Amino acid sequence: MKAKIIVTPKKAVLDPQGKTVQTALEHMGYSGIGAVHVGKYMEIELTGTDKEAARKIIDEACHKLLSNPVIEDYRFEIE
Amino acid sequence: MNFAVLQFPGSNCDQDCVHVLRNVFGHSARAVWHKDASLGEADAVLIPGGFSYGDYLRTGAIARFSPVMQAVQQFAENGGLVLGVCNGFQILCEAGLLPGALIRNRSLQFRCEHVFLKTVTTDSPFTNRIPQDKLLCVPIAHGEGCYFADEATLAKLKANNQILWRYVNAQGEPTESANPNGSLENIAGICNERRNVAGLMPHPERASEAILGCADGKLIFESLIHALQNKSAAKAA
Numbered sequence: 001m002k003a004k005i006i007v008t009p010k011k012a013v014l015d016p017q018g019k020t021v022q023t024a025l026e027h028m029g030y031s032g033i034g035a036v037h038v039g040k041y042m043e044i045e046l047t048g049t050d051k052e053a054a055r056k057i058i059d060e061a062c063h064k065l066l067s068n069p070v071i072e073d074y075r076f077e078i079e
Numbered sequence: 080m081n082f083a084v085l086q087f088p089g090s091n092c093d094q095d096c097v098h099v100l101r102n103v104f105g106h107s108a109r110a111v112w113h114k115d116a117s118l119g120e121a122d123a124v125l126i127p128g129g130f131s132y133g134d135y136l137r138t139g140a141i142a143r144f145s146p147v148m149q150a151v152q153q154f155a156e157n158g159g160l161v162l163g164v165c166n167g168f169q170i171l172c173e174a175g176l177l178p179g180a181l182i183r184n185r186s187l188q189f190r191c192e193h194v195f196l197k198t199v200t201t202d203s204p205f206t207n208r209i210p211q212d213k214l215l216c217v218p219i220a221h222g223e224g225c226y227f228a229d230e231a232t233l234a235k236l237k238a239n240n241q242i243l244w245r246y247v248n249a250q251g252e253p254t255e256s257a258n259p260n261g262s263l264e265n266i267a268g269i270c271n272e273r274r275n276v277a278g279l280m281p282h283p284e285r286a287s288e289a290i291l292g293c294a295d296g297k298l299i300f301e302s303l304i305h306a307l308q309n310k311s312a313a314k315a316a
């Protein structure tokens with residue numbers, strides 16, 4: 001199994017990277033560009049087969065280490 | 080006094096802190112390796128600047144799980160004085176010993192320059208010797224020093240007088256242009272509610288000797304030492 005985790009900055013948090021990418025896209029001439037948020041994508045290989053147990057572990061790991069709940073949100077899927 | 084100066088892989092201001100405490104102030108200072116589960120004999124803990132664990136994942140995120148940080152948690156819970164500088168501030172926020180977080184500078188640039196700090200309150204073990212109206216000239220050197228906290232946390236910081244330093248201009252005003260990293264309300268350093276744990280992004284250990292061009296950082300260490308002396312005098316009495 002594999003956990004695919006996406007960590008993004010919270011809406012209220014300043015995201016200068018996202019803002020800079022947004023400006024660059026606009027300068028390149030792309031139209032219809034709205035706010036850009038730059039986050040992180042992580043893959044974790046899992047040796048077990050119990051999806052529910054893995055979900056519990058990954059959720060805890062996201063909360064404790066992989067994201068900082070003060071500034072980031074996370075979501076993940078197990079496949 | 081005995082100071083424990085933590086050392087993580089990637090710390091790079093640890094020796095500066097040890098030097099200042101030993102050679103400028105004449106106190107005992109020891110480096111404590113991050114794998115040590117005990118701080119040994121320590122009156123105060125300093126978490127120095129640097130790039131612990133290469134700043135992987137987030138600044139300070141990995142360091143907070145080091146064995147020595149368990150000892151620091153316990154030390155702080157017992158009322159011990161803990162000061163984090165730069166990466167040390169980031170580690171303390173990640174560890175939950177200080178509220179909020181430090182994120183990428185608004186400019187996206189690493190800023191390395193001298194700044195002016197205004198001490199917001201002298202009511203803390205880290206600011207008690209700083210004259211109220213004195214601006215401190217201290218260097219910063221960081222890419223991720225933008226202090227963030229949600230509204231409720233910020234309100235609490237203010238209500239409890241936990242903001243210790245703000246970035247200001249030469250006139251002492253917390254202007255937008257005096258803010259080197261986009262920190263909320265120009266916050267450069269804070270303490271916890273109990274006032275025994277503090278962190279700041281600027282480097283007082285790099286400004287504690289006149290030969291370095293500025294010795295204002297000494298006032299922060301002097302405050303800490305003064306608080307420790309008062310503490311030990313109270314214990315002896």
